[in-house]
Amino acid sequence: MFVVDSQIHLWKEETPDRPWVPGARERIRLNGHREEAFLAEEAVSLMDEAGVNRALILPPSWEGNRIDYSLEAAERYDGRFGIMARVPQDDPEEGERLLHEFKDNPYIKGTRLTFHRPQDRNWMIDGTNDWYWPIAEKLGIPTMVHAPIWKAELGQIAEKHPNLKIIIDHMGIMARCVDDAIGYWVQETADLHVHPNIYVKVSAIPGYSTQEFPNKNIEKYVRQMVDAMGPERCFWGTDITRLMGHGLTWTDTIEQFTKYYDFSADELDWIMGRGICEALDWPMEG
Secondary structure (H helix, E strand, O other), X not given: XXXXXXXXXXEOOOEOOEOOOOOHHHHHHHHOOOOOOEOHHHHHHHHHHHOOOEEEEOOOHHHOOOOHHHHHHHHHOOOOEEEEEOOOOOOHHHHHHHHHHHHOOOOEEEEEEXXXXXXXXXXXXXXXXXXXXXXXHXXXXXXXXXXXXXXXXXXXXXXXXXXXXXXXHHHHOOOOOOHHHXXXXXXXXXXXXXXXXXXXXXXXXXXXXXXXXXXXXXXXXXXXXXXXXXHHHEEEEOOXXXXXXXXXXXXXXXXXXXXXXXXXHHHHHHHHHHHHHHXXXXXXOO
């Protein structure tokens, strides 16, 4: 089985010439990420140990919009990483310039937009991000989106831009919701299955349960998403630096789907790697 993690963060230590955005450490602790750097060599070693063929790097928000270390990692470990790059969502001129630049970079597979922090929460509805969607559609740039509270709006965007691939983070669950409280958010996301250009990451799953691993109490919600979207549009992922705080490894998170949850071999083929590769036009043999 070809295994691709649809979400990890890599970052270097904060230094005076590499400052983090204000309030970053508080947000890291709040979201359960480890604070020490997570470098490419550690990630590749752990991936090799678990049998993860590839991972998509989402440059972390605490470093702002910079993607230099992600590019460094992808170039150093050619074929192991792809990048969902950040763009300055509130700067249309610079954002458009970067999208054209990203289009020609073989390591960049798409972008990731965020609408969950105080500073960017309303950018989907106040016009700030309106410039992005038509350009990304024209250039064919797949877009991951973290916007738990804007599901109806995402549906409208998907309908207006049918050739734009939109990939929703973490089943669309609001941060720090756990157990049956995730049901509302999962249903909202599953209802978007009517838009064929919307995809979903079934990612960071252990973080949404207070029960012991393998978190069987929320299997029904993962199943609900896969049944609604189809396994071809559901992508496994870890957000591994969040799960390390739970004492979990990459192998654990793979086995959650392959050993403990009830998926067929064909479903797993799509969920664990084939689906994301096809969505991003990233050939598995490459």
